[in-house]
Amino acid sequence: MDQVAFRQLWRRFAELIHENREVLNDLDAAIGDADHGSNMDRGLGKVVEAFNANSEASLHADAKLVGMTLMSTVGGASGALWGSGMLKFSTVLPDAAVVEWSGFIDALDAFVEALSKRGQAVVGDKTMMDVFLPAMTELRDSVDVQEGSEEIVVALAEHAKGWSDATRDLVARRGRAAYLGERSIGHIDPGSVSAALWFQALADTVRDQVS
Amino acid sequence: MDQVAFRQLWRRFAELIHENREVLNDLDAAIGDADHGSNMDRGLGKVVEAFNANSEASLHADAKLVGMTLMSTVGGASGALWGSGMLKFSTVLPDAAVVEWSGFIDALDAFVEALSKRGQAVVGDKTMMDVFLPAMTELRDSVDVQEGSEEIVVALAEHAKGWSDATRDLVARRGRAAYLGERSIGHIDPGSVSAALWFQALADTVRDQVS
Amino acid sequence: MKKIIDAVETIVDQALDGMVVAYPEYLQRVEGTLVLARSKPKETGKVGLVSGGGSGHEPAHGGYVGYGMLDAAVAGEVFTSPTPDQVYAGIKAADRGAGVLLVVKNYTGDVMNFDIARELADADGIATEVVLVNDDVAVQDSLYTTGRRGIAGTVFVHKIAGAAAEEGADLSSVKVIADTVVANLASMGCALTSCTVPANGKPTFELGANEMEMGIGIHGEPGIERVPMMSASELTASLYHRLVAELSLGDGERIAAMVNSMGATPAIELAIMSGHLANLTKSSKLSLEKVLMGEFMTSLEMAGASLTLLRLDQQRSTLLNAACDTPALKVVKH
Amino acid sequence: MKKIIDAVETIVDQALDGMVVAYPEYLQRVEGTLVLARSKPKETGKVGLVSGGGSGHEPAHGGYVGYGMLDAAVAGEVFTSPTPDQVYAGIKAADRGAGVLLVVKNYTGDVMNFDIARELADADGIATEVVLVNDDVAVQDSLYTTGRRGIAGTVFVHKIAGAAAEEGADLSSVKVIADTVVANLASMGCALTSCTVPANGKPTFELGANEMEMGIGIHGEPGIERVPMMSASELTASLYHRLVAELSLGDGERIAAMVNSMGATPAIELAIMSGHLANLTKSSKLSLEKVLMGEFMTSLEMAGASLTLLRLDQQRSTLLNAACDTPALKVVKH
Ligand SMILES: Nc1ncnc2c1ncn2[C@@H]1O[C@H](COP(=O)(O)OP(=O)(O)O)[C@@H](O)[C@H]1O
Ligand SMILES: Nc1ncnc2c1ncn2[C@@H]1O[C@H](COP(=O)(O)OP(=O)(O)O)[C@@H](O)[C@H]1O
Ligand SMILES: [Mg+2]
Numbered sequence A, B: 001m002d003q004v005a006f007r008q009l010w011r012r013f014a015e016l017i018h019e020n021r022e023v024l025n026d027l028d029a030a031i032g033d034a035d036h037g038s039n040m041d042r043g044l045g046k047v048v049e050a051f052n053a054n055s056e057a058s059l060h061a062d063a064k065l066v067g068m069t070l071m072s073t074v075g076g077a078s079g080a081l082w083g084s085g086m087l088k089f090s091t092v093l094p095d096a097a098v099v100e101w102s103g104f105i106d107a108l109d110a111f112v113e114a115l116s117k118r119g120q121a122v123v124g125d126k127t128m129m130d131v132f133l134p135a136m137t138e139l140r141d142s143v144d145v146q147e148g149s150e151e152i153v154v155a156l157a158e159h160a161k162g163w164s165d166a167t168r169d170l171v172a173r174r175g176r177a178a179y180l181g182e183r184s185i186g187h188i189d190p191g192s193v194s195a196a197l198w199f200q201a202l203a204d205t206v207r208d209q210v211s
Numbered sequence C, D: 001m002k003k004i005i006d007a008v009e010t011i012v013d014q015a016l017d018g019m020v021v022a023y024p025e026y027l028q029r030v031e032g033t034l035v036l037a038r039s040k041p042k043e044t045g046k047v048g049l050v051s052g053g054g055s056g057h058e059p060a061h062g063g064y065v066g067y068g069m070l071d072a073a074v075a076g077e078v079f080t081s082p083t084p085d086q087v088y089a090g091i092k093a094a095d096r097g098a099g100v101l102l103v104v105k106n107y108t109g110d111v112m113n114f115d116i117a118r119e120l121a122d123a124d125g126i127a128t129e130v131v132l133v134n135d136d137v138a139v140q141d142s143l144y145t146t147g148r149r150g151i152a153g154t155v156f157v158h159k160i161a162g163a164a165a166e167e168g169a170d171l172s173s174v175k176v177i178a179d180t181v182v183a184n185l186a187s188m189g190c191a192l193t194s195c196t197v198p199a200n201g202k203p204t205f206e207l208g209a210n211e212m213e214m215g216i217g218i219h220g221e222p223g224i225e226r227v228p229m230m231s232a233s234e235l236t237a238s239l240y241h242r243l244v245a246e247l248s249l250g251d252g253e254r255i256a257a258m259v260n261s262m263g264a265t266p267a268i269e270l271a272i273m274s275g276h277l278a279n280l281t282k283s284s285k286l287s288l289e290k291v292l293m294g295e296f297m298t299s300l301e302m303a304g305a306s307l308t309l310l311r312l313d314q315q316r317s318t319l320l321n322a323a324c325d326t327p328a329l330k331v332v333k334h
């Protein structure tokens, strides 16, 4: 993946979040505090602004820009997680304009590990980790496939949506929804939806690169 | 009028106010603070309680009991007016169990004069005086008629209702509704309605006495 | 009607007891009355201050009883002026031998009930004076009608007259000071929602989703005009310019202000208004020396706010900044 | 959504400026941040106190900045924990060379963002400790989940830890005192209406005319149970007994309490609850030494209330009654 694609991925993610802002707020209203869409939208809007204002020298620098921006503009649980995750992500990316697919997956691995460490959530806790953790497993299995394999990322985006949908039946054990206990059943976790949208953005980006 | 009739008049007034409590509050809500029904109902409930607890020796004492009770339990503009009016009324009534019709009218005259003095309202100001002032004129004209003339008090009650209804078209110049200026047009003054109900109670009482 | 109450009839009585529970070091209840008086009365020989009115304006009026402000507060039923016997009980509680100033908001009911109480006090040899607060510029002043209402600006009268009384000014001086406060005081408010009088059980008026009511009184009564919702900036400017015009405030004059919530409007919105106010005063070259921001004179759970401006001179400024210690307003000397 | 605002995006920034307009003698804004700090910082060598969280809880948290309480308050967007860079700016503003105690309510977002800020402070050589407030007994405590939330009881932590810091206690002592406050603290709240998050534009949840939501957090989120409306007496008793059981309060113990409005619930209703509280403590032979009644930790314009109990010992009682002077809480020495 190169810097153009990387930035396109985040621009696309920003678009998807913006389109789904109200959906995300509504999901958060049901089991949280109705701000997840606003939080992510605010932060990603700033990422796009930062891209427009800064042309960084490398993928590492671009990723760091994303991490710093999310960290300082999203707020809430998702801000701390996405922010520290992307900062970790940036440390694994090379000071170069391009990275192999495997290097990208390594960085994503570091991202997810940072999230796990910070948030302590495991699969089944009804959080964004219900998307990120299985997605990482699937991606690691694909590590030998050529970058740009549209098939893999499109399938992954679809699966991510499914994992997110499946949070509906879970009792939340982490995050704000955990306070609701059994009452959280029947509602999809908003953070898992934004995580799934990120994989959607990845798929859209790869598809664009290929075509 | 004797003590029995006097007390019956006030009991009947209390009933009428209680039945119209919400109507009076609603009228007050439109151009005031939504409490005229509650105020009058609270005070008249206490008058009935006071009657039940005290058997006074004279009409004078009965009227004073009414005045003191209203004064200390109604509150607001209507409480000060009805309270001081009835205290004045009591000073004119004899220390006896019965009063001539003319004596009753004299007392009522003192009542209305006390109201005028305290409240400074004239006909057309959109207050209870729009009922009391013309009613006094009509009553004074009837002073020679025998006590218990059902005809007169029934007609008066009807006229009182009409004078009250006519406040609808007036701009309030006294009381809380005055703050609304032109906006007070189109709403009947609540205090004029309770005044009219008092004349209704008088008519009902006289009718009962006669029959 | 959703309220945390037990019965409509006992609201005021229960609330007064609860005030004493929360503020025992400030307040005591005069037994058998609806009067809250200082738990530590001021020295004899000083002028007493009594204020009051219907309940539902909390922290007014009991919240202002304490050092440097009121000596007693008289409560009526919700939005109903107190009765004369209650006011008279308040006068007796406040009297320390130097007479009592009654702070009365210019509503027919308040004026008449306090007047009757004065007659009772007169008969008992307690000297009283009245200051009639009529700061609400929404209402046209007129000799031929009830005139202007008293609203949130009343708190400035409590503060400044209270400080004068605490300093030992005599009754007529305290009255003069209070009257000059009123002469330099202007307020106007707005409602975003109605409130519900408990005894009535339903909202006093209805507002559309995009409507606000300008020039409301403090009894939850309708205002003088219904207008489309404004931004904080427009609203603050509209209230401000009206008040500045009424007071004919000019370059370099000193003012104090109050940004008051009607109840439900949260502090975050008052703070936004306060920011605009500071900018507006800068533009009109007024010196904004003090801002009271918060809930000072409310209408139950109404959403909305009022703005008050008070022209200051050296005396009013000094008295406004004098130490006071009450449940609802404390000026601490730094 | 009817609010006195200009634009959703600028609410917090404008409100912080407005706080400085209203309380210049207490507050200054740390430039370029969402941090309010004391306008007169405390002496060097004393422990600093930082608290914060999403906006919409006014007077929390900026209202508690001042002598005897906080040194800095960090604001996030409405109901959104502040970001680590902002918290770090608060830490720097509060640091007087003796380290800084962070008062953090136990929400995932707050915990994580404050943790990251601590890592930044660490790197800069500023010693920090954290007290995690989790007074909300509506939520089951559990190692395997997020545990209990922090709500209104946080104000007692500000007060007591703040007094200890003002007296010169060192960082580890202030933390121990703060931790024992939390260990003896229990709160629970209810909502009569939802509030509307400005960025969302509609109520977070809907309640029927005869419903209330028990065990709500302070972010306008739904509670743990929906029940029919209760009377003030039933509600106070139900909250009270739950808290007494959680704290295992027994005969003769000393307590302080807070009766807190979620925003729209007026003081008159809080006073009714306070009256019941006093009777309940009498029945259970508890010694109710202090009641804080008012708006201390709100959720925008939500109607509802919370009750907090704090077990007192001599140390906590002394610190609770120590003088403090902040916009929202003043303890004046009589
Ligand atoms: N401990 C955690 N680990 C991973 N994700 C979490 C954790 N806690 C919360 N989340 C995610 O964060 C989302 C909520 O984000 P957001 O609403 O922006 O923050 P907040 O809950 O602070 O308001 C949840 O839907 C959940 O997916
Ligand atoms: N100056 C006045 N003179 C005569 N009647 C008055 C005057 N002011 C008000 N009223 C009457 O009092 C009524 C209002 O009474 P009420 O609602 O009980 O008191 P308040 O206005 O104090 O809430 C009005 O409808 C009007 O008829
Ligand atoms: Mg959220």
Ligand SMILES: [Mg+2]
Binding pocket: B028, B032, B033, B034, B035, B036, B076, B176
């Ligand atoms: Mg009325």
Ligand SMILES: [Mg+2]
Binding pocket: B033, B035, B076, C054, C079, C080, C081, C109, C219
């Ligand atoms: Mg009234």
Ligand SMILES: [Mg+2]
Binding pocket: A033, A035, A076, A077, D054, D079, D080, D081, D109, D219
């Ligand atoms: Mg949040």
